[in-house]
Amino acid sequence: MRALARRYGASPVHLLVHLAAFGLALWAILHVLDLRNARNVVVWFAAALIAQDLILIPAYSALDRLAQRVRVAGLPAVNHIRVPAVVSGLLLLVYFPLISGRADGNLRFVSGIEPSGYLERWLAIVAAVWVASAVVLGLRLLLRQQLRDPVVAPGDGDGA
Numbered sequence: 001m002r003a004l005a006r007r008y009g010a011s012p013v014h015l016l017v018h019l020a021a022f023g024l025a026l027w028a029i030l031h032v033l034d035l036r037n038a039r040n041v042v043v044w045f046a047a048a049l050i051a052q053d054l055i056l057i058p059a060y061s062a063l064d065r066l067a068q069r070v071r072v073a074g075l076p077a078v079n080h081i082r083v084p085a086v087v088s089g090l091l092l093l094v095y096f097p098l099i100s101g102r103a104d105g106n107l108r109f110v111s112g113i114e115p116s117g118y119l120e121r122w123l124a125i126v127a128a129v130w131v132a133s134a135v136v137l138g139l140r141l142l143l144r145q146q147l148r149d150p151v152v153a154p155g156d157g158d159g160a
Helices: 004-006 011-035 038-069 078-100 106-111 118-148
Strands: none
Touching: 004 011, 011 038, 038 078, 078 118
């Protein structure tokens, strides 16, 4: 066992878990291929993988490196950029068909809700998240300033 762990680089349990995960993934792929529109699912999956690996990850990385350089009055602002950007992007990704107005009638059919106004709601949420991040950054700056320059109350320290 120790020779296997040394040669493999991890414990045998790690290898078994990965083999089980690959088996589960293979089972899921076989079930997807049994669907009527399996070709569409496979094409979409391949396109998503290519777009993620070749386009989005380099773009995320470049933008994150730029955000890491941003400082406001000496404070790093990277997380005040990252968090709202991730929340905005994730909401756009999840609700894109409704935001873009390309949703088919499924929502209306299933829930009776008319799929309209999602763009305005998404923009309002995005604005609120960015404003909240700016407020938190402002509070951090204010707290830092007060810790650096404490206010002396009248009558304290004047020797009287």
